Amino acid sequence: AQRVTQPEKLLSVFKGAPVELKCNYSYSGSPELFWYVQYSRQRLQLLLRHISRESIKGFTADLNKGETSFHLKKPFAQEEDSAMYYCALRTGANNLFFGTGTRLTVIP
Amino acid sequence: SAVISQKPSRDICQRGTSLTIQCQVDSQVTMMFWYRQQPGQSLTLIATANQGSEATYESGFVIDKFPISRPNLTFSTLTVSNMSPEDSSIYLCSVRPSAVTDTQYFGPGTRLTVL
Numbered sequence: 001a002q003r004v005t006q007p008e009k010l011l012s013v014f015k016g017a018p019v020e021l022k023c024n025y026s027y028s029g030s031p032e033l034f035w036y037v038q039y040s041r042q043r044l045q046l047l048l049r050h051i052s053r054e055s056i057k058g059f060t061a062d063l064n065k066g067e068t069s070f071h072l073k074k075p076f077a078q079e080e081d082s083a084m085y086y087c088a089l090r091t092g093a094n095n096l097f098f099g100t101g102t103r104l105t106v107i108p
Numbered sequence: 109s110a111v112i113s114q115k116p117s118r119d120i121c122q123r124g125t126s127l128t129i130q131c132q133v134d135s136q137v138t139m140m141f142w143y144r145q146q147p148g149q150s151l152t153l154i155a156t157a158n159q160g161s162e163a164t165y166e167s168g169f170v171i172d173k174f175p176i177s178r179p180n181l182t183f184s185t186l187t188v189s190n191m192s193p194e195d196s197s198i199y200l201c202s203v204r205p206s207a208v209t210d211t212q213y214f215g216p217g218t219r220l221t222v223l
Contacts, residue, residue, distance in 0.1 A: 032210060044200070044214040051210070086150065094139060094204070095166070096212060098151040
């Protein structure tokens with residue numbers, strides 16, 4: 001069965017420090033992985049997807065199939081990065097499985 | 109992109125009653141989904157709303173409890189029937205504009221409290 005694990009419920013970093021939000025997945029097929037973000041009082045929105053290998057708002061995430069991980073990284077955290085981050089896995093069907101989320105707080 | 113609105117934004121209901129949540133999209137979309145986010149937990153897919161046919165429910169969710177309608181490509185409703193306090197959650201509508209796009213858009217959610 002598929003599963004997405006985000007081990008940290010809460011993560012605090014100082015402004016300017018590097019940040020890494022961890023995500024591990026379990027899926028026997030070929031995974032499609034995403035990071036979604038929810039800023040305060042806003043709706044959930046897509047941050048980035050592994051297939052496009054893009055950098056959005058300074059964030060990157062690399063799919064590591066050997067470690068079954070898709071960690072989200074940013075070299076220098078900004079205050080506006082404070083939000084709830086969800087890692088999500090799409091299986092062959094339409095279903096999007098979400099991790100439990102990590103609340104990132106960037107301390108000024 | 110797709111802009112999604114949901115009604116109501118929140119409600120407080122009595123045990124045993126039912127509530128219908130509406131989801132309206134500003135453009136025609138191929139796929140519409142309903143998710144539930146219970147307090148302190150992640151999002152869980154309830155069902156895929158199929159236009160013109162019965163919804164496809166995920167394990168643990170049944171039509172009698174969560175009837176869904178999708179009369180056209182821009183609108184869907186989710187009813188939470190015979191509510192109990194365990195149904196207190198945020199219910200989210202989500203859409204995927206076409207099968208070839210992997211981006212999913214989410215509505216603002218409906219916060220339901222059952223007393």
